[in-house]
Amino acid sequence: MPLDEQYATIVDALPSDGDGLAAVGLGICWPNTSPFSAATEISIRAGETLTEAADRLKLRWSPRWLVDAGFVATDKTGAVVSHRKPSIGGGPITWSPDVRMCRVEDQVPNSTPAGSARYERRLAGEVALLALWHRAIEESGVGDMRPSGDIVGNxxxxxxxxxxxxxxxxxxxxxxxxxxxxxxxxxxxxxxxxxxxxxxxxxxxxxxxxxxxxxxxxxxxxxxxxxxxxxxxxxxxxxxxxxxxxxxxxxxxxxxxxxxxxxxxxxxxxxPDWVGAWLAIGQSDEPRAEFPTLDDLVAQGRSVADNLGLAxxxxxxxxxxxxxxxx
DNA sequence: AACCTATCGGCGGAGAAATC
DNA sequence: GATTTCTCCGCCGATAGGTT
The missing domain is CATH 3.40.91.80 (Restriction Endonuclease)
Structure with missing residues (x-):
């Protein structure tokens, strides 16, 4: 029954709150890395904030979810940008830490072309889930316990x-x-x-x-x-x-x-709360407008989970x- | 080595719902 | 009414650990 050495040290410092437990459970079993992760490297223009870039690109997901979760965005000059702080030099956004989203959706294949409605829906859900998870590990003080590669087999x-x-x-x-x-x-x-x-x-x-x-x-x-x-x-x-x-x-x-x-x-x-948020995003026509901040997502997720009776x-x-x- | 048991995870398709 | 999209179902292949 012993825990695998790879993750025994992590659960030794197991958080006791619901989000912390969820974060560790999801982290040590992290589902396969989504190829959609690269889609978060959006290109920003000089003088633009992240919000303005998201508007211009008509993103379904919100860069602010990641910022609220503790990710830091920098433009091509290495300067930090956010929903408040405009970019000086523009260029593609680099996220720190790396955006490594996971696939929890088996209805939208990896091969789905970017830009299609299904692609955008899956992308928004994955970004939201990563943001929720990342905030939870930050708040619980546990490190990133995700396995380095994908887990195969049983x-x-x-x-x-x-x-x-x-x-x-x-x-x-x-x-x-x-x-x-x-x-x-x-x-x-x-x-x-x-x-x-x-x-x-x-x-x-x-x-x-x-x-x-x-x-x-x-x-x-x-x-x-x-x-x-x-x-x-x-x-x-x-x-x-x-x-x-x-x-x-x-x-x-x-x-x-x-x-x-x-x-x-x-x-x-x-x-349950993250499933709730994920479902809410899937159903929303404009999730970024409907849930501008990560707190909005958290609240909505909790509400959906309650309504569904997810414990x-x-x-x-x-x-x-x-x-x-x-x- | 071959077989058995157990557990995921990707996929295609049926039927329903939405949209044109 | 036809076409597209969505939701749900469940088949079955892949993988690995245990057993003969």
Whole structure:
């Protein structure tokens, strides 16, 4: 169960607030780098502010989101520019740190031509997500924990699961425990049953009395075909209907469907507010005008997440701790 | 080495909705 | 009414760790 050395040092300094947790979770599992990142290197004219350049270029995304998040823009002379400070020499914008956005959208292919409506929509969502994430790591004081390259294979799911186990163990009361790879036959009520076999649970939460509080399934991304038939569910539902079965995911484009239709008792999202902001941007005709600042995005994201009923990791911890104390 | 199990992630297409 | 765009569904290939 040990955390991979690559990210163990990061989660040792795990923040306790929701945004900080979300930032670390998203960071260590950072989805594949988006080729759209280069589109943030817009060309500014001498005498222009970033806002004026964005207006002229009719950007869907707002450079100010990045500035508010702590990115610094410089023009070709190396002079800092912002929504307030005009450029002296003009030229292409360089962002510091590098803009490295991630792809969370599987409906708009990487090959989509720049300028098309779908391209611009995906771009705006990716910029917003990067800004929200970057502000969170800045405010939490954790460094950039993103893997240097893209993660391939099934390792992202394992990272996410280990992260969740760590978060649970750090946030649950003394004596409680979150474990994964627990054999289902070791759960009272599932022993000596047919069809349980050698199956393992995803994550189980046990309280200080050794009682099973909940079973948690972690899925970095979600698809309808693999979301509904978790092998462990059937015996659990049949023999231990008293145990809540929950899902934690980081799925973006299907977040609404997950919240609405997944078979689990409850679902939680790694970063509900950011999904909310991302959805709001996708739906807006002019997101830059509608949400000029990063604070606007944060507020809108929270509102959308609330309306959709998306819960986050702090909600999961709270719900677990409030489990019944009367047997 | 071959096989098995588990987990993502990209993609194409069906059907609905919006737009012309 | 036709065409384009959007949303959603779920198929299945890629990858890796464990097992025989």
């Amino acid at each position: 390792t992202r799911g394992a990272r996410f699961r280990d992260f969740l186990v760590y978060v649970l163990n750090a946030g649950l009361p003394q004596g409680w425990e979150a474990r994964h790879e627990v054999s289902l036959t070791s759960i009272r009520g599932l022993h000596m049953r047919r069809g349980v076999g050698g199956r393992k649970s995803d994550i189980v939460v046990i309280d200080d009395g050794g009682r099973l509080v909940a079973v948690i399934s972690s899925k970095w991304t979600w698809r309808s075909d693999r979301g509904t038939e978790a092998a462990q569910m059937v015996p659990l539902r049949q023999f231990r209907p008293d145990i809540p079965y929950t899902l934690v995911t980081a799925e973006f484009s299907r977040a609404k469907v997950v919240a609405r239709e997944s078979v689990e008792d409850r679902t939680y999202h790694l970063c 986050g990791l702090p909600d999961l911890l709270r719900d677990l701790k409030e489990s019944g104390t009367i047997l």
